[in-house]
Amino acid sequence: MAEVRNKQVLLNDYVRGFPKESDMAITSSTLKLKLPEGSKGVVLKNLYLSCDPYMRGRMTNHERESYVDSFKPGSPITGYGVCKVLESGDPNLKEGDLVWGMTGWEEYTVLNTTQGLFKIQHTTDIPLSYYTGILGMPGMTAYVGLYELCSPKKGEYVYVSAASGAVGQLVGQFAKLLGCYVVGSAGTKEKVDLLKNKFGFDEAFNYKEEADWDAALKRYFPQGIDIYFENVGGKMLDAVLLNLRVHARIAACGMISQYNLEHPEGVHNLTQLISKRANIVGFVVGEYYHLYQTFLDLVVPGIKEGKIVYVEDVAEGLDSAPRALVGLFSGRNVGKQVVLVSHD
Template identity: 70%
Template sequence: MAAMEEVSNKQIVLKDYVTGYPKESDMEIRTRNLKLEVPQGSNAVLVKNLYLSCDPYMRACMTKPHDDTYFDSFTPGSPIAGYGVAKVVDSDNPNFKKGDLVWGITGWEEYSIITSTQLGLFKIEHTDVPLSYYTGLLGMPGMTAYVGFYDVCSPKKGDTVYVSAASGAVGQLVGQLAKLFGCYVVGSAGSKQKVDLLKNKFGFDEAFNYKEEQDLDATLKRYFPNGIDIYFENVGGKMLDAVLPTMNLHGRIAVCGMISQYNLEKHEGIHNLFCLISKRIRMEGFIVVDSYHLYPKYLEIILPCIKEGKVTYVEDVAVGLESAPAALVGLFSGHNVGKQLVAISHDE
């Protein structure tokens, strides 16, 4: 490309901070001109975005800054930020050169300038798998499943494992890792289609549609007559409350997310917390960014599993940047089947 070439850069912008359930109208599409060059001495990288990841944590970034979140809030009037896959167009950073493929935090726009203070990009070395996997299976959600299951849950062969939101970006992999480890695995999801995926594609031993269950306590006891050793928590609220009495002595709970609570002004209370004491349960929250140093080790484990067909992954792909607001909002009504992402460009 010629130096200082200027292009039209389409962006998805947050209009204002959000309360309650997010709506497509909370975001808008705008266009700004952008010069396809980074200033010398800036240490910045200019990328063309190929895929964007839609993730539940992004809901917390749509609210005013507060102490309870672990990600910075989006700035109203500026492009939304999130994980994505991109191609380097220009670079003043010695770690990246033009043509490199990367994944990490980028903007919801066609082109992004990523400054040295924001730089958290991983160079993509393995291109014999779908590039889109770096928004999910080979990116942040995959690492989340790996760290949460192995490091936080400390599994043992034969453990009974329950995964909520099990057909999502993280849950589908947790179940497969648990099966490969020799565990008995049950997952829950919100539709018959998703339940069928869990049992027939991902190899869960059992699965149920939580929307069809009137008594979650009875449901869990039906699927876990001998109790739950490991609970991978993605939902929170009533689900967590029902799980606690069903946990076994010295059970482990990895608290990955609580999607049922993200759009509530006041979070639901949990009544069965005494079980943590009586059953000596270890319940631990974790944030995957603390464990990115394990990423090379994760690739060593997961890439052979993908290539040998031991692990499979389902993606729900929305096409075009303009489809991104609907894709993100759809996460909170269970619209997606599998990992939700947006394909902006296939110019790889």
């Protein structure tokens, strides 16, 4: 029965305001890489971990119901990852298989169930890390929000906030493939250049350089906005509401500008939803994983043909994980933030 040292990232205590690296601790424990007798679970070696904005909510002790549970202080935090199976009690998984799904922020994880793990039919022409992003939860999020909830039509005007992030970069490319006019916003010149030159957005702007977001949107969308993929919330959402076209659709994926505020900003222009007969829908991607194969059939050929590109920001080693996660909230990352745990 192999026993290993298992490096882990723990949450020290619940977080208020902006998270800091010191809110997490790197520690080591020992772990037996063996399933209990009769277990239908799995022993995993973690290869890549995904840093995602929703994890900020799990660092808070929820006083009201939330769609995700809080992390437990003193325990390893959890998130999406790509893993190698070392032992399995599930007949559908065997030693050496690769999976993606929810795992611990640690070198090795023992799960008592394989529910929520997706077996990866890995081919060497697609990076394995893509299953934390374009072929994992963020990719599914982009697909569901745009295709399933907004039903884009050729020629429509699409705006994407946080557009260079894990989800936004895909939303823009999907919309372009459907023949839409696409504008994205991001927080640095480097990211704006990526949107226009790598991801093929028609236009992009640095929201930090715009004193008046309503005026900026009127400049880029003189005809108005048909579809808004909402990643930011707050004042950005308020500005978008003033620029909607009749029968506009908003897919509310996230509102990262609000996650660290003690008192979230109010939204004042909601009457625009009535006058524009617009639809705003919030969604949680976990309720749509039954569409995963449909999604893969769309995206994998696009990647292989070079029609869909993806940018990752890879942090090396578990020690770098706290800094990588905290960096999401100041926009430090360029593209999808990934932590490389092991090359195995």
